[in-house]
Amino acid sequence: LSREVVRRLWELFEAREWDQAGELLADDFVADWLQTGERIRGRENYIELNRNYPGDWSITVKRLVEEGDVVASEIVVTEPSTGTFHAAGFFELRDGKIARATEYWLDPPTAPPPAWRSQWVERL
């Protein structure tokens, strides 16, 4: 199942099993990180980037939504010194491997929400 491939990717990241994680990706894997406007081309670049990502981070998978060869994931990453990071990702599989990712990484909030809408909103 497609969802199990994506779940396994996050589990292998969490375990720092980089070579095994790489085996889940197509050779020509491409990831877009929309928040920072970055594109990572190729399995090796993606694995090396994540292998070198600083911090003692830990990943929790909140939800996987699968439709055929596409899986959407919600994860939370905690890191003791930098905080909590929520991320949504959309993964496209081809022949059982992940060929394409589009990721939405949120920064921890730096400012309170705009005042104009406070009448309709609670703070999490």
Place this chain on the structure above:
Amino acid sequence: LSREVVRRLWELFEAREWDQAGELLADDFVADWLQTGERIRGRENYIELNRNYPGDWSITVKRLVEEGDVVASEIVVTEPSTGTFHAAGFFELRDGKIARATEYWLDPPTAPPPAWRSQWVERL
């Protein structure tokens, strides 16, 4: 189909058809906006907030991923003066209405990506 309910929600937002959009939401609808740490409780608060959202924004639906009663969406919102906003959303349906939303709204990038990873990355 669940996906058609979510597509219709975005279409009705785009058309500023607020009352019709509200009819797609459960009375006890709750939305979480994770980037800003906001929770919007109730159909009316969500509709009023969006009705009052400033700007001449326009929504394009990029992708919908459906699994049973859950739909993940990717959209892009453009606004002439403030820029381009990417968002992922996860919507849970109950009895054909949207009961729960978890949204990942990205701000336009304000700074270049960290230099430590530039060797593995292209700019979008």
